[in-house]
Amino acid sequence: MAPTLLSPDCSTSATTARHLIPLTRKLLCPTTRLVSFERSLSSPWTPSLCLSPSVSKYRTAVSAADSSSMTTTATTANIIDGKLISKQIKDEVSAEVVRLKEATGVVPGLAVILVGSRKDSQTYVRNKKKACEAVGIKSYEANLPEDCTEAEVLRHIEEFNKDPEVHGILVQLPLPRHMNEERILTGVSIQKDVDGFHPLNIGRLAMQGRDPLFVPCTPKGCIELLHRYNIDIKEKRAVVIGRSNIVGMPAALLLQKANATVSMVHSYTKFPEEITRQADIVISAAGVANLVRGDWLKPGAVVIDVGINPVDDADNPRGYRLVGDVNFEEASKVASYITPVPGGVGPMTIAMLLSNTLLSAQRIHNFK
Amino acid sequence: MAPTLLSPDCSTSATTARHLIPLTRKLLCPTTRLVSFERSLSSPWTPSLCLSPSVSKYRTAVSAADSSSMTTTATTANIIDGKLISKQIKDEVSAEVVRLKEATGVVPGLAVILVGSRKDSQTYVRNKKKACEAVGIKSYEANLPEDCTEAEVLRHIEEFNKDPEVHGILVQLPLPRHMNEERILTGVSIQKDVDGFHPLNIGRLAMQGRDPLFVPCTPKGCIELLHRYNIDIKEKRAVVIGRSNIVGMPAALLLQKANATVSMVHSYTKFPEEITRQADIVISAAGVANLVRGDWLKPGAVVIDVGINPVDDADNPRGYRLVGDVNFEEASKVASYITPVPGGVGPMTIAMLLSNTLLSAQRIHNFK
Known part of the structure; x- marks a missing residue:
């Protein structure tokens, strides 16, 4: 499976992205790479504290040479800019959401189930909601108390499974300790498993000639x-x-x-x-x-x-x-x-979640 | 998951197996391993055809030394005897089949679906049937013509899925080209998937903290x-x-x-x-x-x-x-x-198939 995000219709903006990035790249030549200034100073075989003055003077000169060479020839890795790429992906998802809505009237929907009141989980859920809004995906939420039963969580999952306006379902992890994570995650319909955690999806990911519904x-x-x-x-x-x-x-x-x-x-x-x-x-x-x-x-x-x-x-x-x-x-x-x-x-995780939700809505409504 | 074959009740015979094998082992000491006689003779830097008589004499002496050393110190790998081990496993399965039958009246059953008339497939199916008989597992068969439809195969699978006397179902591969292997294999109930090819089983195999029903x-x-x-x-x-x-x-x-x-x-x-x-x-x-x-x-x-x-x-x-x-x-x-x-x-493949079928019958009937 080629894990490309884009539907064929988005290929133009993908090309643009690829076109922009090489301009910021530096030429890499590993064979001429030099030991960095910091490293040569802290090198274990020349501890500065026990150097004689003459050796120390020599070291300083070498370090200076290293340092000056470094500024001209030492390589520094190209930075992979996840913020930039995730922004591009969100823009592409946003455009596709509009296209889907205009053609079919369908608005992709993502449901998040949050159990308990962990602050970090609440923050993640809030961020997901905001990200959905920004690209035109409708978000649904079920907030359940820490002490609710597994059956209650499964009942909410079942409702979202049946709801035609919901195309993706996400159970915020971790769940309270008294719940069986496997049982709950397996309750999510594989058609709406935008997190891709269902073992059926993982199995298809592992197999040659099979493709998971979601990655x-x-x-x-x-x-x-x-x-x-x-x-x-x-x-x-x-x-x-x-x-x-x-x-x-x-x-x-x-x-x-x-x-x-x-x-x-x-x-x-x-x-x-x-x-x-x-x-x-x-x-x-x-x-x-x-x-x-x-x-x-x-x-x-x-x-x-x-x-x-x-x-x-x-x-x-x-x-x-x-x-x-x-x-x-x-x-x-x-x-x-x-x-x-x-x-x-x-930043890529949320971008991919939006992308998976869009993909799900497109697949359910057979929209290409 | 520890892929052990034995239920705790079989542990005695397993111990016996482990006890027997070391007696046939040779001591391995890779650091003192010598190049073998054959290799030293064919070594590219001493082509025998262009050696002078004196050099040739020297080479013979060295080779003889190598050769005699080899017989005492050169290592030869221990042979892993799959025939012996599979025999032990079949004996263990056989004993467990008796125990299950005596306690519950249940006889494990394996159904094989063969489509078409490939000779190699027919041989495999015959061998599986024989192996089942030898350990007391009942075997069931559906032989379908090459030109039958996917729906017919699926109907037979469905019948075996429902049959309480069948604990394992195996679709002999390869299937005729006009059939979708994925769709057919996924038709087998995961409870009876003794081949372990269902993507749900593969997914569980891939995941930490999950165990497949069958490997x-x-x-x-x-x-x-x-x-x-x-x-x-x-x-x-x-x-x-x-x-x-x-x-x-x-x-x-x-x-x-x-x-x-x-x-x-x-x-x-x-x-x-x-x-x-x-x-x-x-x-x-x-x-x-x-x-x-x-x-x-x-x-x-x-x-x-x-x-x-x-x-x-x-x-x-x-x-x-x-x-x-x-x-x-x-x-x-x-x-x-x-x-x-x-x-x-x-020989291990059939032994494991018998073991998986037994495991399935024991699990379905909650027998330990």
């Missing part, structure tokens, strides 16, 4: 970023770090469907850095800050960082900041392309 | 061989060659569920030998004779060869013989364990 949003977003930046996947070595049901595993299946040779790295992997260093494409979804260092990467690798990890930061008014799994400073000196955190994969 | 027979057989020979999977590097829906892909998912670090090699993989050489466990299901050479393997690797490929053989009355994907002669000098072809994975 989970975050991994779909990762692959879409590669497509929009014209990064080939076929015949490439790819490493996925982390094997969660919602990101790592489906990302690996998508890469594999696109004919990459995929290795999955996880908490039981010995020497993950050795395997990762072989990859042309790295997708990291481990949820561990600073896990992927510069020396984990092959020069010129493409790095997609799905991690969103809070780390203490006294300078930040909230007392923390969000970072990815990848040490950006190091990795951006080795990679050819890299996603920042925030502003990389993050 | 496809051939890959389950591969993993069972590893278990019965006490070969650890957890934390090991594994390479699966080939990504078919019936072997390669589910084998990779099983290895991954057992916490190996898995890479999938396929026809779009560049330098497959480099990746394969990193693996502690290699499962080859490419269907290409002689694909995996000795130098594709890490010394001490465990090699499971799923390939069954006919190659011309004038000495054979049939004019051909069956070989695996792996060059056995070369590989057995490098690997620590290896399956032969025939007599390796082959």
